[in-house]
Amino acid sequence: MNHNFLIDFPVLNTNRLRLRQPKSTDSSGVFTLRSDTQYSIWTGIPRYINIEEAVQYIARIHDDMRCGTCIFWTICKNSQNRFIGSICLWNICWEEKQAEIGYDLLPDYRGNGFMLEAVQSVMAYAFSTLGFSRIVADNVHPDNHSSVALLVRADFLPLQKPGSYERVLSSS
Numbered sequence: 545m546n547h548n549f550l551i552d553f554p555v556l557n558t559n560r561l562r563l564r565q566p567k568s569t570d571s572s573g574v575f576t577l578r579s580d581t582q583y584s585i586w587t588g589i590p591r592y593i594n595i596e597e598a599v600q601y602i603a604r605i606h607d608d609m610r611c612g613t614c615i616f617w618t619i620c621k622n623s624q625n626r627f628i629g630s631i632c633l634w635n636i637c638w639e640e641k642q643a644e645i646g647y648d649l650l651p652d653y654r655g656n657g658f659m660l661e662a663v664q665s666v667m668a669y670a671f672s673t674l675g676f677s678r679i680v681a682d683n684v685h686p687d688n689h690s691s692v693a694l695l696v697r698a699d700f701l702p703l704q705k706p707g708s709y710e711r712v713l714s715s716s
Contacts, residue, residue: 548610548612549612554673556669558664558665559622560658560661561621561662562619562622562625563620563631564625565617566602566605566606566618568599570598571601572595573626573628573650574601574630578591578597580651586691587683612636613634615633616631617630617662619658619659619662627650628652631663632646633666633676641675641678642678642680643679645663645679646681647662647663663698664698676713678713679710682705683708685707686707
């Protein structure tokens with residue numbers, strides 16, 4: 545099964561958020577996140593040095609969405625259309641009905657429950673609409689206590705591999 549998520553993009557809405565397709569205008573927010581030293585430590589992603597890296601990243605995301613290997617949402621508050629973070633399903637395996645989840649949020653928006661709201665919306669979409677049975681969060685830095693707590697609140701369970709969590713579709 546091949547999905548081109550650039551053609552048929554799933555916009556998701558929650559009480560406070562709109563999860564929309566990434567745009568080139570999001571590059572400033574992406575750069576702000578990915579040039580942060582702590583972000584680099586937690587994710588293992590090298591720090592961005594210039595905004596062109598963010599522009600190229602968004603172009604790569606569009607290529608991956610065109611191929612159906614990821615779905616990447618820009619997170620915005622309902623009252624604004626400005627990037628405050630992102631969330632994605634990537635490493636999608638259509639045959640096994642599973643994917644990996646990734647997420648990030650600008651520091652000014654952390655601690656307000658926005659990411660839990662976004663994760664719950666994406667999980668509902670993954671399980672109900674896409675028919676996935678398993679979502680994995682991998683390589684979660686052990687010192688990123690907020691991320692670990694978020695996964696626990698979103699009903700992910702730890703796996704044997706350190707820093708790895710999963711949520712399996714409940715059969716009930």
